[in-house]
Amino acid sequence: MPELPEVETVRRQLEPLMVGRRLASVSIRDSRLTRPLDPHAVEAALTGCTVGSVNRRGKYLVFDLDGVNWLAHLRMTGAFLTTSTGTFDDSRHLRAVVQLDDGAGVGYRDVRRFGTWAVLTDQELDYIFTTHLGPEPLSDAFDQAWLSVRFARSGARVKAALLDQTTAAGVGNIYADEALWQAGVHPARAAGSLDDSEIVALVAAVRGALTKGIERQGATLRDYRAPDGASGAMQDEFAVYGREGEPCNRCSGLVTKIRVAGRGTWFCPSCQPTSVRS
DNA sequence: CAAGGACCCTGTTTGC
DNA sequence: TGCAAACAGGGTCCTT
The missing domain is CATH 1.10.8.50 (Helicase, Ruva Protein; domain 3)
Known part of the structure; x- marks a missing residue:
């Protein structure tokens, strides 16, 4: 689904809502989302962390949680959705729900379930990006x-x-x-x-x-x-x-x-x- | 090295 | 109208 402009739009919307917020709870409803990682381990790793920044690299979203890297790829039909009340009117295909410490909610919907979430170390993140991704096309390196x-x-x-x-x-x-x-x-x-x-x-x-x-x-x-x-x-x-x-x-x-x-x-x-x- | 297909999934559109 | 095949913005893996 989303290509660079779509992922960047998602990033820009999530950034002001999430930076500085603590993840009060993380609920992964579809174990495929974090494959091959254990969804409960991912929930535990994310819960309680505070969002330092929301970044994008290629089509990946990267949430920097003070040293913990939360990586999300939306693939074909993945989508983040936000709600100020913490509840979602339409819960179809909702694969994960994150509650923030201000009462807002961040949901993840994915009809085709191709999207992936991961929690990675800095070294793992660096390895993936350097081996799988070339330069950012909007940077000077792409010439x-x-x-x-x-x-x-x-x-x-x-x-x-x-x-x-x-x-x-x-x-x-x-x-x-x-x-x-x-x-x-x-x-x-x-x-x-x-x-x-x-x-x-x-x-x-x-x-x-x-x-x-x-x-x-x-x-x-x-x-x-x-x-x-x-x-x-x-x-x-x-x-x-x-x-x-x-x-x-x-x-x-x-x-x-x-x-x-x-x-x-x-x-x-x-x-x-x-x-x-x- | 490159091309093509299968596969991971579900929903919608197309064609008979 | 009804049904089944084809198709969908991504990426990986395997075979040819």
Whole structure:
């Protein structure tokens, strides 16, 4: 589900409600949520801790509880929801509930149950991030030099390369398609076939798509909601995602849907031509 | 190294 | 209308 802009929106909403608060109680209702960790051990580790900061790395949320790291990944349908009263009107698919010391509640809903929670040491957290995640795409580390190195001589399709979290942490299916359209690059091109100007355009396009997504507070297609229940607005501004058969915003082409890297992929065949070199 | 599929799950949409 | 297959924003693992 949520990609970087959605997770960042969640982070920004949770931050003011949770920082400085003590976790009065933690109830994990679905033992799959913490697999392979024992849910009771996770409850015990979190209960009583005070939230120092709410951070994001790629699509992960990281709650810093004074040395205890609480990691959450929402995967496809995970969602945090907040309530000032501590109770939830709709408890369907509620997999965990955290009560804060001011009476507010933080719930975790996940229809498909792919999301995961973990409690990790600093060393474990560092290991996961350095081995599984590349640079933050909105940081200076994500630049032409980095993408050139990553793509050099790669025969992988450029969309697959963008979805690889070690290329840029947090890019998912939606923003990959939007960025490739913005850069005018066909999603099935070999990553190694992009020239310097295309790499530069793609770096800017990834940044631009994610920044716009954050400004619009994410995209709500099916399940995604911000913790306060609000929908995002980014879906209203998609150039290609989900717009099969509709006219391209930039040329006379029609948005086309194909399958790349096992995922639904939308692009404009007219302004995202297949390279002669790919 | 890359591609494709299975798998982890449930709900909704599509197609016959 | 009814039913079953296909599909969904993620990520990992295994085989080819």
